[in-house]
Amino acid sequence: MAEPAAIGEIDNTDQIRVMLYQSGRPVHTPLQNLVNIAVPLFRTAVLVEAATISSSVLELRTAGYYTVGDGGDALYKWVAAEPTHEGKLQSANGRWFELVVGLATTVNAYGAYGDNTSSITGDGHDDTLAIQGMIDHVGYYRLGLGRYKITEPLFLYSATGSPTSIGVLCHGVGKEKSALVAFGMAGKSMLKPSPDTGLHRIHLAHHRMFGDADTCVNYTLASGQLYESTFNEMLFESDAEASFIANRHFATSWYGCSFSSEDGDSVKLQGGNSTVLTNCYAHECGAGKSNFRIGGYATLINCLGGDTTTGGTYVFHVGGDPFATGVNNVMQIHILGGNAEDFGTAAIAVDAGGGQLIVENLAMVARASGTYETAIKIISGTAASVWIRGNTRLSTKGATRSGSSNIQGTGGVFLVENQSNTTTGSFPDFYNTTSSLLTEIPILQVRGGALGTQDLQISRLKSGLESGFIAPVAVTFTANASTFSVASQNSVKTANTVATDLTNFTDGVENQTLKLLVKDANTTIKHDAGGAGEIWLTSGADYLAANGEVLEFIFHSPRWYQIGSRQKIRASATVDPASIALDACTTPATITVTGAALGDFVTASFSLDLAGASLRAYVSAANTVTYFFRNDVGANPLDLGSGTLRVEVTKAA
Incomplete structure (x- = not known):
């Protein structure tokens, strides 16, 4: 054994005891008694195994395991038999000492x-x-x-x-x-x-x-x-699967934890009651994966996700069957605060056989480049409901939306109560393909921002499918063109300067509704023109629309069907009525109005002053309207002159 330092160099009583014990030198009685009651201190555990230790020693200490100060310092106690675990040392003369684990033992x-x-x-x-x-x-x-x-x-x-x-x-x-x-x-x-x-x-x-x-x-x-x-202030980083x-x-709860995965989801959980993640950050995830993949029950408070320019599909992918058990589990998930940043396909995807997702005060920020499909999307399941409330908001660093709107779904119910007062804080449009918007409380409330200065609030929607609410700004079609894209629109208007046939509305989605405001006298809507997005009129015939008229349509692939008020059909011609004696009528004449049928309602007008005469018209045969003038209180005889006769037929059914 190495020679200990001189006693004079030692200023600690325990060290004196150890040096005396390790020296093996004879000492006088008081010092020997000091040795007998001492807890010897060895420089390392390795030196303990090399030492011959007296049977009078029942405890000993080490200042390290391999070297002094390496963190392996510990207290050991003598035991009669070899411990069954690894916390043990055996001296050179065969004595066993068991590690006494304390609060600082590592x-x-x-x-x-x-x-x-x-x-x-x-x-x-x-x-x-x-x-x-x-x-x-x-x-x-x-x-x-x-x-x-x-x-x-x-x-x-x-x-x-x-x-x-x-x-x-x-x-x-x-x-x-x-x-x-x-x-x-x-x-x-x-x-x-x-x-x-x-x-x-x-x-x-x-x-x-x-x-x-x-x-x-x-x-x-x-x-x-x-x-x-509990899992607190942990940093998890994995390779192929979720961290x-x-x-x-x-x-079970996670607080202040960070999750990253090279190729998998950042974190994957099938939560039970009282599952809570607070101030957690899911960083990297694999291509086609998600930052937070969570099914079942969970509350996420001020959690952050994304922060990657490539890879991940969704930041929050909730509900469904994360562990492929074959059961699409009911979910109850609440996302409160935090952000979803740099997302690819969508910030949130819902994949559930039932249950509810509540999103409250979440900031969603799309990537700096490329495209994203939507903000929130029900990707499967028809029994899920999504409640979006508070200051939930969307913005982008530069990426543009490729989907039809910022809310989409393949089923389920969206409940939207958004009260942001900033342009980026409210969704500029709402749309989903087959989901309902249904509740008895105000479900959609957007102030300012993309909807302008007016508040919009819907308290109850009609039963069935409400196929999309979009900011009520009518888009003007390109003048004198026959086809138009109506993607993400429900209000459009014409501005044709010459006679124009309108044949197709392209890029419609199932159940989308469309209001057409005719702002000219030159638009003829063609019936059954063929091709994607063709138009079917209730009259079954082409229709020359009047300036200021509003027509409504609904899209059921592959065409648009007219809905709303009865179809109106118009025709006009230049006529010069013969002179009319007082209380006499002109000889009845006819004008062709394609689509007119017996029983339809007819109104007629003349471009000149009738001067006491009246004009009468009726459907007398298919596609034919008969008209005549009668001199009721005019001059005798009355000569009206040449003018334009206009006839409007309103379909009875």
């Missing part, structure tokens, strides 16, 4: 080095056995300063384990200071339950988990529950 006391510097090269010692050794002793692990390399999964134990990991706290000194580093762990998880059944209750805090493992924490249970567990996976949990 995995270094079990032989861990924590000396990794590169997750790429995997340098440093393999600390897997040392860390698992501490778990097998006390049910948990505690990290010191450093990066601890592991090459195999670590296991925490259920309520029936020996030792049990129920209620344990596994932690480090900070997620930027303590880390578990996976190396050579493709296809594996860093931390798993043992067994994958029964009750598990664990707490992780203040360290980082990263490297080349498929996932950091994988609590996929075949049965049982992960319950009353944190749990499929059976309740009363």
Whole structure:
């Protein structure tokens, strides 16, 4: 044994006791008594194993495991037989000492080095056995300063384990200071339950988990529950799968955690009652994946997601069957505050067989370039409802929308109560393909912003499908063109300067409604012109619309059908009535009005002053209107002169 320092250099009583013991020199009685009652201090655990230790020593201390100050300092007690765990030392003369675990004991006391510097090269010692050794002793692990390399999964134990990991706290000194580093762990998880059944209750805090493992924490249970567990100030970074996976949990919370995955979802959970994520950040995710993939029940408070310019499809993908069990589970998810940034396809996707998503005060920000499809989308399921409320808002860093609107769905119900007062704070339009907007309270309230200065509030919508509400600004068609795109529109108007046939409205979606405001006297709406978006009129014939007339249509692929008021058909001709004696009539004449039928209503007008005469007209045969003038109180005889006769037929049915 190395010669100890001179006694005169020692100014600590415990050190004196240790030096006297280690020196082996004879000492007088008072000092010998001091040695007998001392707790010897060894520089390292390695030196303990090389020392011959007297049977009078029942406890000893170390100042490190491999070197002084390496974090492996600990207190040991003598035991009669070899402990069954790794927290033990055996002296050179065969005496066993068991580690006494205290609040400051770390995995270094079990032989861990924590000396990794590169997750790429995997340098440093393999600390897997040392860390698992501490778990097998006390049910948990505690990290010191450093990066601890592991090459195999670590296991925490259920309520029936020996030792049990129920209620344990596994932690480090900070997620930027303590880390578990996976190396050579493709296809594996860093931390798993043992067994994958029964009750598990664990707490992780203040360290980082990263490297080349498929996932950091994988609590996929075949049965049982992960319950009353917490995960605080953790940093999870995985490779192929979600960084944190749990499929059976309740009363479980995540606070201040960060999630990232190279190729999977950032985090994937099938939540139970009282599942809460607060101030969590889901960063990177794989192509076609999501930042937060959460089914079942969960509340997300001020959580942030996205922050990537490529890759992820959705920031929040909620509901459905995240673990492919074949059951499209009912969801109850509340997103309160936070943001969805740099999203690709949509900020939120709903995939549910039932239940409700509440989105409140969420900021959605599309990427800086390229396109996004929509903001919120029901991608499957017909029984889900989405309630959007508060200051939920949408903006973009530069990407443009490729979809028909900012709210879309394949079923379900949207309940919208948006009260933002800023341009970017309100959705500029609402539309979904087959979903209903239905509630008895005000469901749509947008102030200012994209809808202008007027408030819009809808308290109740008609039953059935309401196929889209879009900002009520009528778009003017290109003058003298025959076809027009009506994507994301429900109010359009004409401005033709010459006789023009209107044949098709393109880019319609199922159940979209359209109001056509005719702002000229030159537009003929063609019936059954052919092609996508053709127009079918109730009269079954072409129609010359009057200036100021409004017609309504609904799209049922592949064509638009006229709805609303009865069809009106018009025709005109230049006529010069013969002179009319008082109380006499002109000889009845006819004008062709295509589509007119017996029983239709007819009105007629003349471009000149009737001067006491009257004009009468009626449908006398198919496509034929008969008319005549009668001199009621005019001059005798009365000569009206040449003018324009206009006839309007209103269809009886």
